[in-house]
Amino acid sequence: MYGSIVSLIPFFVVIPIALWTKQVIPGLGVGLLIGAYLVHPSLFGGLQSAITYVVKEAATSSNLNLVLFLYGFGSFVGLIRATGGVTGFSAWVTKRVQTERGAFGLTWVSSLATFMAPDFRIITIAPVVKHVFNKLGVNTQKVAYAIDVTSTPLCAVVPLGTAFVGYMVGLMHTSLDHTSSTYTPYRLFVSSIPFNFFAWVMLAVGFVMTFFVGKRHEKSAESTERADTIQAHRRRLSSVRHAGAMVTAETGAIGGVARGVINHKKTKDHHDNEIPDPMEIVSGRVQPSAVNLIVPLCVLLSLTLGLTYWSGYSNGGRGAFQALVQANASAAMLQALVVTLFFMFVFYAFRRQPISRTMFGFMQGGNEMMSVIVLLVLIWAVSAVSSDLGFSQFCQREITRFVPQMFIVPALFVFGCVISYFIGSSFGTWGMLMPLGFSLAAGGAGNLPLIAGAVFASGTFGGFASPLSDNTVAMATMMKLPVMSYANYKTKSAALAAGICVVLYLLFEWLF
Template identity: 40%
Template sequence: MDTASWLSLLPFLIVIPVSILTKQVQPGLFVALLLGSYLVDPSLLGGIQQFISYIVDNTVKSSNIRIIIFLYGFAGLINLIKMAGGIKGFVDLVSHKVKTKKSALGLTWLTTIGTFSDPDFRIVTITPIMKALRKRLNMSKRRIGIVIEVTSNPIVALVPIATAFVGYMVQVINSSLQNAGINQGAYVTYVKSIPFNFFSFVIVLVGIYYTFFVHPKGEKDHQFEGTAPDDVQSSKASSEGAPEKQSKPDHTVEHAEESAVNPSDLHQVPSSNNVSQINQKKYNEEYARHPEAADNHIQADKLDHSNDQQQQENEQKSHDENDDTPPSRPWNLLLPLGIMLILTLFLSWWDGHFKAQSFLQSFIKVDALGVMLEALLIAIIFAVILVMFQKFKVSKIVTHFIEGGNQLMSVIVLLALIWGLSAASEDLGFSDYVTAHVQGWIPTMLIPPVIFVLGALISYFIGSSWGTWGLLMPLGVMLGHQADANILLVIGAVFASGTFGAFASPLSDNTVTLCTILDLPVVDYAKSKLVPALIAAGITAVLFTGAAFIL
């Protein structure tokens, strides 16, 4: 088909409406990919075969399958740590110092130091901890989610070394510069463009506002459908600023019940070990006067005795379940994650120093995702050995690990659909169509802000910062070079636009992963953070417009 056809827009135009209608992201992506597959091959079985091909071929790509393994393995590790009491112990440990909501959210910022290598890594690391702290401090899930997200993708995009983004961002810049005939170093260009990723800086400031300045009452309007009753109550308590109160037994009622006369007490069967001699005497006297009534009470008491036995069995079962409550052992969290973080940094240098001339370059040349997988595997092995020494059963360890990984299966399905849809968009000529219809009518001074707005729309509809960068960077660099615009500003606009989608889109894997862990409805949560995202995007567009006239 025509590689510049307007039909290439159709799959992206139906993703968001279907997702909003179904309140699920996956159906929107499924329908969009199915439509794209039939647009590529309109035959009856051809579209189905193309659909399967897009899913399989893109899922088994080395970079993609490693992301899936990492997400599944890390989620399993976190659930294993949770079973062993690591999260509970860490929460108990920090609760002595983290006693307010602001200090808890401040902890989220502090952990960025050790988790900046990848947004998904950061989210699956810090979100379970904040989820546990939320229950103690009656914090808003939405507020936690926003703070975690603004300290994930936007910050990772600004770090020029030892992240999963660096290699890809440099590669995208390099290919775009070569296509435009620009002869300059890709990495140096990337580093120089970082100050022009205005959206990352603005949204970080928004995150600071939500951390330290937003009033708790401002969160009371964000109660999502499907929120558990205790979440609603805790959110209400949080919005009112009221401390959590424990219900106390009403001793007045208890004493009144104790003092009330219960006729059946006079006819209890004397087989119970708790029957006193006084009750035995009362029973004998009552039986002598009313033997038939006493016999009736005997039958009733047998039924009561059976109910008591059932109640005791239930209590014993509940007690056994309580015995399954994880212990408080913070080292079960700190040691595995500490080893993983240290190994990630060390292996980043080790992997990169074979390909680099200097210490700094070794972190640039690193295969960040491969290194993170190696560190994760070592951390999992260490964690399993650690909990086995604490006499946890192997069957329990395996079950909790698999249960943890399965919690992110919805995210993995979403990623497979996103990758397939991105591939379908390439075959439909989406990038070529946009380039052909944008090039030529944009004034030179407006290229950076227009590129940002266009990229923000694309990233919102596809939910992928990497996809947006790959689609838009060649167009942006080519337009900027031909119009003699500031290339660094254009590159910054492309990266800023992709970061917007990663934060704001309900199709973003960051958003879906976070919502899965926090038990938030994806579409409703994404809609709730669209206002701050659009405010930040508006400020960013103004900054790009002003910078384009100055530089």
């Protein structure tokens, strides 16, 4: 059984269930149970084995640090939202834009302050720029696209201070445990960033479409958008009324549109089962203040850079780049986050924020990251059980024997794009494909940074373009666009970017 086709069974289970349910966690749970029973085929042996895999992987020091980082990062965002930092930043920006080009420029520049997570960027920026662009008469789909293209693609290539970085470094750590590579997890992640071709190409394509697409294309898109909006108006009317009641008059801001209507989309009964987001209710009752976002963000980024450099310097790194490479970045990011959270409690106390509000923001924000944490723990466990079944050895032996080497990386990228588009999850795609990619790299299919970059690129495609992506749904909801129409609008340029990426991966495999 070891190293045979049986080792593929957990992944043969995970992917179809994820495609069928449009959820990755159920597929991972079933795949883990089946893999555990293959290792220990007895009545309760498999069940106990599955539990042991979960506990063992979650209790590993580096993995536990990542869990704490993800929960703490959610708390960081929750504190900013609960204290009016998001709504204050939105109101501050609204007063400073007068022209279409200036508004698009602001949309792109604002990514420097909101790059921490795609959902956070959408919730912060979309209500602001929608209000501004409505006054300027700019096509709504183009506005939404400009925000979206600077969300997931940008977050995927920022090397510090985001939940994406923590998750990606965690995947690197898990995959490297089953190889003989000398890379550290963070160093490998940084090395893979140039090979996330989809993120870079999509940013370039998005920049061109934002600033250089002619008026003729905008009018055509706006006509299609208007027709689709009229067709969908009746189906959406009650939801829009419900969400609109929670939006502030001046900012058009958060007020429940993002989370409330996303929950509306996820419920089967759109009229009766909608559950309002308590975070939005609380944030709507506080005085908006951009300072409550800007100051903590500056503190977090400064501490992250400083502690990362100090970690690398202490490990023998000399010079900025060498120090970053030598650093224990995961530990440095966690330390920076913990110090920032302590600072935020003191800072908000001096700004007369009640402790009940800050504690609510801390706990509620952290709890919103639990789905990501559960996803990651299951990925660790499935990777461990597949390793015990000989998954890596089988892939090295069989795939590299039958598939020409120069086509393996492009094929892995295309396969990942298909999966991520149908499940709408970049994190889920990365978790499912990274073990396979590392096994292929060990068999000579490509170097680790190139393989990792291709996997990250394929997940980025789905996170950006899929109609099932939370980002697509959130953006369409906040901008009052039909989801499928907006997804199709994005998919055209995403497909072009993906095609360019296939050529680039072929060239790199052939030349290098």
